[in-house]
Amino acid sequence: MHPDNPQPRAIGQIAGLLREDGLIAYPTDSCYALGCRIGNKDGLDRIRDLRSLRGDxxxxxxxxxxxQLGQLVQVNNAVFRALKAATPGPYTFILPATREVPRRLQHPRKKTVGVRIPDHAVAQAILAALGEPLLSSTLLMPGDTEPMTMGWEIKERLDHAVDVVVDAGDCGVDPTTVIDFSDGTAEVVREGAGEPSRFG
Structure with a gap:
């Protein structure tokens, strides 16, 4: 897949697979991620199993x-301005979820969810073709210290576990910078590819 001008036919096939509840590995502006439709409970379970993730x-x-983002999370004016200035980009924002977000995707106690708008042509093309947000998780395997960065390596290791590997070349190893806005003020939870000082 061309990283800057992804082929529309291939993007259409990926969107079709996602609509049929497929699970993909795809590039973002921080690192590769696993993705499926929000309503795909089996896809969610597959991601949990692949990454050995805890319930919370x-x-x-x-x-x-x-x-799209505004349908999923509650954002006041001050937070909106902060998000607008940093997106699209390698940031994940933790915010109170709206009723549009299934309970199983929310933090069990806080009722929050992470959202982001990627600055990557392939990820944006997939989202545009799909017409809805993607449930996503960094492609960091249990026991690994860094995410996998090469499409061929991902295919070699995960061919049995995902339905498609979208190879658009190397996209880096730094996951997103995570900012928790759940109580209205910015708290940097994880420093990653995005510059955290703008929220300091």
Whole structure:
């Protein structure tokens, strides 16, 4: 897949597979991620199993734009301005979830969810073709210290576990910078590819 001008036919096939509840490995502006439709419970379980995730793990809802993001989380004006200035980009924002987000995707106690808008042509093309957000998780395997960065390596290791590996070349090893806005003020939870000082 061309990293800057992804082929529309291939993107259409990926979107079709996602609609049929497939699970993909795909590139983002921080690192490769696993993704499936929000309503795909089997896909969620497959991601949990693949990554050996605990029940309280924060999943990320990958959004095409603010219109999608605004349907999933509650954002006041001050937080909206902070998010707008940093997106699209390698940031994940933890915010109170709306009723649109299935309970199984929310943090069990806080009722929050992670959202982000990626700055990557392939990820954006998939989101545009799908027409809805993607449930997403960094492709970091149990026991690994860094995410996998090469499509062929991902295919070699995960061919049996995912339905498609979208290879658009190396996209880095730093996961997103995570900012928790759940109580209205910014708390940097994890430093990653995005510059955290803008929220300091």
């Amino acid at each position: 793990h924060h999943f990320t809802l990958m959004c095409r734009d603010f219109a």
